[in-house]
Structures are given as C-alpha cells and as structure tokens.
Amino acid sequence: MVLYFTGTGNSRFVAQNIADIIGDKAVSISGFITKEEKPVFIANEVYVFVAPCYVSSTAKAMVDFIMRSDFPKGIRAYFVITSASYMGASAETNKRLCLKKGFEYMGTAEVYMPQNYIVYFDMKSEEENRSIVNDAIPVIKRFAGLIKDNKPFLPNKCHFGEYLATNLACRLFYPLFMKTGKFKATEKCISCRKCLDLCPLNNISFNDGKPVWGNKCTHCMACINLCPVSAIEYGKNTAGKTRYKGPLS
Ligand SMILES: Cc1cc2nc3c(=O)[nH]c(=O)nc-3n(C[C@H](O)[C@H](O)[C@H](O)COP(=O)(O)O)c2cc1C
Structure with missing residues (x-):
C-alpha cells in the first residue's frame, strides 16, 4: 500500500x-x-x-x-x-x-x-x-x-x-512559525468552500461565508495556493506572489 x-x-x-x-x-x-x-x-x-x-x-x-x-x-x-x-x-x-x-x-x-x-x-x-x-x-x-x-x-x-x-x-519551527493567525480571506473570496475540502487536517471552518483557521495547521499551503480565486493571503508575505497550482497544472 x-x-x-x-x-x-x-x-x-x-x-x-x-x-x-x-x-x-x-x-x-x-x-x-x-x-x-x-x-x-x-x-x-x-x-x-x-x-x-x-x-x-x-x-x-x-x-x-x-x-x-x-x-x-x-x-x-x-x-x-x-x-x-x-x-x-x-x-x-x-x-x-x-x-x-x-x-x-x-x-x-x-x-x-x-x-x-x-x-x-x-x-x-x-x-x-x-x-x-x-x-x-x-x-x-x-x-x-x-x-x-x-x-x-x-x-x-x-x-x-x-x-x-x-x-x-x-521543535522550534512548528510551534513558533506554523501559525494560522496571519491567514485571511480577502474580499476576492467567493465563499466556494474549496479551502475546507483541501485542508488535509480539517482545520478550516466557515463563519459568515468566510474561512476561519483553527490551530492544527501544519502550513501545507493547500488553501492559499489552490484557492481558485487566490483570495487567501498570509499577512504581507504572500501579497502579489504567483500561486503554485499543483503538479498537474
Ligand atoms: C512547511 C514547509 C516546509 C518545507 N520545508 C522544505 C525543506 O526543508 N526542504 C525542501 O527542499 N523543501 C521544503 N518544502 C517544500 C516542499 O517539501 C515541496 O514543495 C513538496 O513537494 C510539497 O509537497 P506537497 O505538494 O505534497 O505538499 C517545504 C514546504 C512547506 C510547506
């Protein structure tokens, strides 16, 4: 297997x-x-x-x-x-x-x-x-x-x-840097909920039509890269950056 x-x-x-x-x-x-x-x-x-x-x-x-x-x-x-x-x-x-x-x-x-x-x-x-x-x-x-x-x-x-x-x-990086506080959905968000399905740890929920991140994140980058309308940002780190759409894109 x-x-x-x-x-x-x-x-x-x-x-x-x-x-x-x-x-x-x-x-x-x-x-x-x-x-x-x-x-x-x-x-x-x-x-x-x-x-x-x-x-x-x-x-x-x-x-x-x-x-x-x-x-x-x-x-x-x-x-x-x-x-x-x-x-x-x-x-x-x-x-x-x-x-x-x-x-x-x-x-x-x-x-x-x-x-x-x-x-x-x-x-x-x-x-x-x-x-x-x-x-x-x-x-x-x-x-x-x-x-x-x-x-x-x-x-x-x-x-x-x-x-x-x-x-x-x-031991330092996971607790100190893999945080979710900086994730946010911008006004581009179309509430399609794809980020919910993409999260392999089931760490995203929805509130008022927008994603909310819990505290189990492992920074896999699925939500931010694969959002169909690039509506997710991580503070200022990701502004204007090209998204990686996966190996079959
Ligand atoms: C949190 C995180 C840490 C990473 N650390 C490394 C690393 O130490 N060395 C490296 O070569 N790539 C690193 N990468 C890149 C990934 O290992 C690489 O893009 C991987 O193929 C992603 O696999 P996935 O698409 O199955 O998630 C890191 C990526 C993430 C999201």
Whole structure:
C-alpha cells in the first residue's frame, strides 16, 4: 500500500505514479488523521510512505500518523520524500521511526518537486514547474522499479549532528512559525468552500461565508495556493506572489 500526505498535490502525484507502477493503491492519510481513527493494516505487505519534506525532515503529519498507527511488526517500509531542493535529515528520521515501530527499513528516496512554501519563498513559473515535474517522472519510475523488485533504496548520508540540529529546528519551527493567525480571506473570496475540502487536517471552518483557521495547521499551503480565486493571503508575505497550482497544472 502506498500511503501519502500532501498539501499541494506533489506527494499525491508521486504516490499515484508509484502505485500505478507497482500495481498497488495510493491512499491519503488525511482521512485517518481527521477521523483520528487507528487504521488497521495488513501484515506481509510492503508499505510505501510518501510525504513532503518540511523543515529538512519528513513532514510531522506523516511521522505522527505512523507513530500512532498499529502497523504489524516487521513490515517492509519504503519512504519517498518530495522536496524542493533538500530533504536534509528525512532519511535519518525515517530510519529511527522504523526502529521504534519494528519495521524493516528499506530506505528513503528523494524526489525533487516544485516548491510550494509560498509564505517564505517565491513560486516558480508554470513552465519552470512543469519542467521540474517532467524531470521527476523518470526518477519516480526508477524508485518504483526498485520497490517492485523488492530492492532497498541506496543509503543516504546524514550526519548525526545534522539530525540533532534538524530535530531542534523542527521543535522550534512548528510551534513558533506554523501559525494560522496571519491567514485571511480577502474580499476576492467567493465563499466556494474549496479551502475546507483541501485542508488535509480539517482545520478550516466557515463563519459568515468566510474561512476561519483553527490551530492544527501544519502550513501545507493547500488553501492559499489552490484557492481558485487566490483570495487567501498570509499577512504581507504572500501579497502579489504567483500561486503554485499543483503538479498537474
Ligand atoms: C512547511 C514547509 C516546509 C518545507 N520545508 C522544505 C525543506 O526543508 N526542504 C525542501 O527542499 N523543501 C521544503 N518544502 C517544500 C516542499 O517539501 C515541496 O514543495 C513538496 O513537494 C510539497 O509537497 P506537497 O505538494 O505534497 O505538499 C517545504 C514546504 C512547506 C510547506
């Protein structure tokens, strides 16, 4: 089974492509997270976890999901991390996660996909993003081939110091910077409620026809990038910036 977490669709794109090649299904973990159910998984299966890199490590939503789920011991676990340029300590995080959960760690692969963190970066043009996605396709195929053949991914280099520094950065960044207070819907908002459906953590509600953000946000950037009329802003950080519309745009 290919389990994925996504904000703007990069990781879903990668997960779906892998699932098609290995003849398996791609399942979003969003439903499991929002329902807070403990899903039941089957032994002797190969699991492929696909998630974005956040703050140089595997997105916390995926790590937390794996930690609280009852996977059978000894399952083979592959990790595929989508990043804009650098997945940092993700492999080390995943390896340690497998140790804790009793999984057989089959490795971590990195797939470069378009940047989506519009709060802190400028988004590339549609053309540039299309070229990044096109370049990713053969890479995804190669990794899927290894999974199909039951072969491990090549080991990644990550120094213990980098893992520790990343861990500390995540502990600070998530609570200090992944806040929702600066999200707001402008007068362009057409009350279509798409942001509600897009939020993988079910963290948006509606009040007076406008979205209101709760406090479970993981800054996945789905609402702000994929709003059909670009009516969502994050303070002054995002004013006038091009939105990233996902890998199929
Ligand atoms: C909160 C946040 C943190 C990010 N941190 C990193 C990072 O440390 N390194 C990196 O290369 N890309 C980083 N990115 C970019 C994403 O990893 C990348 O665009 C990813 O493919 C998005 O996947 P998605 O569309 O499935 O959500 C970050 C994006 C967000 C929203």
